[in-house]
Amino acid sequence: MTGTTGTADLPETMRAVRLHEWGSTPTLDRVPVPTPGPGQVLLRVDAAGLCHSDLHIMDSPAGVLPYELPFTLGHEVVGTVVAVGDDRDGSWLGRTCGVHGVWSCGECRKCRSGRDNYCVELTGPIGGGTGFDGGLADYMLVPSTRHLVEVDPAAGPALAPLTDAGLTAYHAVVAQPVDPHGAIVVVIGIGGLGHLALQVLAARSPEVVIAVDPRAAARDLGLRLGAHHAVESVDEARALVDEISGGTGADLVMDFVGAPETLDAAPSLMATGAALAVVGSAGGRLAVDKTGSVPRGWRVAAPFWGPHHHLQEVFDLATAGSLSAVVEERGLDGVLEAYEDLRHGRASGRLVVVP
Numbered sequence: 099m100t101g102t103t104g105t106a107d108l109p110e111t112m113r114a115v116r117l118h119e120w121g122s123t124p125t126l127d128r129v130p131v132p133t134p135g136p137g138q139v140l141l142r143v144d145a146a147g148l149c150h151s152d153l154h155i156m157d158s159p160a161g162v163l164p165y166e167l168p169f170t171l172g173h174e175v176v177g178t179v180v181a182v183g184d185d186r187d188g189s190w191l192g193r194t195c196g197v198h199g200v201w202s203c204g205e206c207r208k209c210r211s212g213r214d215n216y217c218v219e220l221t222g223p224i225g226g227g228t229g230f231d232g233g234l235a236d237y238m239l240v241p242s243t244r245h246l247v248e249v250d251p252a253a254g255p256a257l258a259p260l261t262d263a264g265l266t267a268y269h270a271v272v273a274q275p276v277d278p279h280g281a282i283v284v285v286i287g288i289g290g291l292g293h294l295a296l297q298v299l300a301a302r303s304p305e306v307v308i309a310v311d312p313r314a315a316a317r318d319l320g321l322r323l324g325a326h327h328a329v330e331s332v333d334e335a336r337a338l339v340d341e342i343s344g345g346t347g348a349d350l351v352m353d354f355v356g357a358p359e360t361l362d363a364a365p366s367l368m369a370t371g372a373a374l375a376v377v378g379s380a381g382g383r384l385a386v387d388k389t390g391s392v393p394r395g396w397r398v399a400a401p402f403w404g405p406h407h408h409l410q411e412v413f414d415l416a417t418a419g420s421l422s423a424v425v426e427e428r429g430l431d432g433v434l435e436a437y438e439d440l441r442h443g444r445a446s447g448r449l450v451v452v453p
Contacts, residue, residue: 102133104140104181104191113453114235115433118168120160123434129170132231132239134183139190139240141197145255146233147174147425148433148440148449149262150290154379155228156437164222165229172234172451173199173227174262176249180237187243194251196261196413197233198406201225201245215269215403234433236453247409250417257416259290259423259448262403264412266377267294267354268421269404271302275397276350276373278302282343284335284367285309285325287354287378288316290423290448293323295352297421300324304350306342310335319424332363339367347372347393358382371395425450 112131117124134140152171155163175197179190201224202209202217209217223229225245226238240246249257270291271278283304285292288311299307300323309320309328317328329335339348347369353360356378364374364384370393376384377400386392404412415421424447428436439445 102135102181102183103185103188105133108180108237112236113430114170114231115172115430116168116170117156120158120162120167122156123437124156124171126431126433129235131237134181134239136183137187137242138183139179139187139243139246140181141175141177141195141233141238141240142180143175143177143233143235143238143453144194145176145258146172146451146453147259147262148436148451149174150440151262152227153437153441163229169229170231170233170235171227172232172238173225174258175226175233175238176255176258176261177233177238178251179246190243190246193248195246196249196257196409197226197238197240198245198247198409199225199228199262200403201230201241204244212407213405215405234430234451236430245406247406247413249413253416255427255450255452256423256425257413258450259425260294260412260416260421261409263290263448264294264416264421264423265404265409266401267291268298268412268415269408270352270375270377270401271295271298272408273401274350274373274375274399276371278304278350280305281349282306282339282347282369283308283350283352284339284348285320285352285354286332286335286360287311288320288328289354291377292352292354293319294421294423295354296320296323296325298415301415301420308335308338308348332360332367336363336366343369346370349373351375352377354378356380356382365392365396368393368396373397373399376400423448427452429453
């Protein structure tokens with residue numbers, strides 16, 4: 099049976115932060131509230147995180163990203179189901195859910211193997227806020243309950259960043275071929291993702307974790323979250339790794355910056371058989387070969403987001419108190435100012451918009 103359920107008490111219009119031109123600032127518009135069709139659900143947005151990826155999308159020149167304009171930004175979303183387009187989904191009404199940001203097909207070989215974040219059918223838009231209308235609005239349309247993970251409504255807005263920053267950090271740690279247990283690990287960049295990765299690593303009992311960040315506050319945060327050492331630069335990290343390892347190098351290097359200076363330094367930090375996870379995208383490039391410029395047995399990965407089942411694991415960690423994001427709340431009417439604060443590093447944590 100199909101038939102829209104739950105729309106009787108909804109307003110006709112809503113606020114939405116929409117991008118109309120590449121390389122420009124989005125605008126706060128008033129648009130119609132979507133009506134869910136067969137299989138779709140409508141969420142009342144409870145919280146939506148702001149991300150540097152949003153800035154990357156805004157700043158992109160025309161033709162770089164395979165998205166059609168305009169669309170609503172916001173890909174870190176927690177909301178409550180207020181309408182369904184299929185009576186068979188009626189049990190979802192009233193549930194608070196996190197939205198998995200990769201709207202995969204569910205049928206390709208990657209999806210069937212539990213790696214839906216690498217869905218081969220996603221050749222254009224990826225999900226809400228990344229090509230499709232996202233959650234920086236009063237309401238958000240989600241194409242299927244398959245993209246939802248139920249959460250405790252009492253958990254609050256801090257869950258929103260976990261749908262991307264938390265999931266990406268978690269996947270970056272657990273998908274590595276090097277077991278962090280008993281390993282020497284270097285985490286570069288203790289920002290929105292790095293501070294979450296430290297929490298995930300702490301539960302896996304590495305021998306030594308070295309946090310790297312030029313900001314004193316970030317280094318202090320790193321130590322509070324489980325790092326054994328916190329240093330200002332990759333040069334300091336290299337010297338410390340040499341001292342701790344007896345010159346053999348680190349087993350796992352996680353670069354949440356991805357700048358030229360951090361990627362250029364990565365091979366000198368790595369031990370034989372070490373792994374490098376490149377999560378940040380600040381313009382760095384790494385040349386890899388088999389001639390000895392990178393230690394023997396090197397492994398390099400550029401993990402993307404995370405699969406749906408990892409999002410459930412992330413929320414389980416949050417429920418257990420083992421994973422939490424440092425957040426700063428803003429209102430939807432102030433989102434353009436919030437983006438400027440994000441761009442210029444004026445935020446004290448992950449910025450979360452609460453409509």
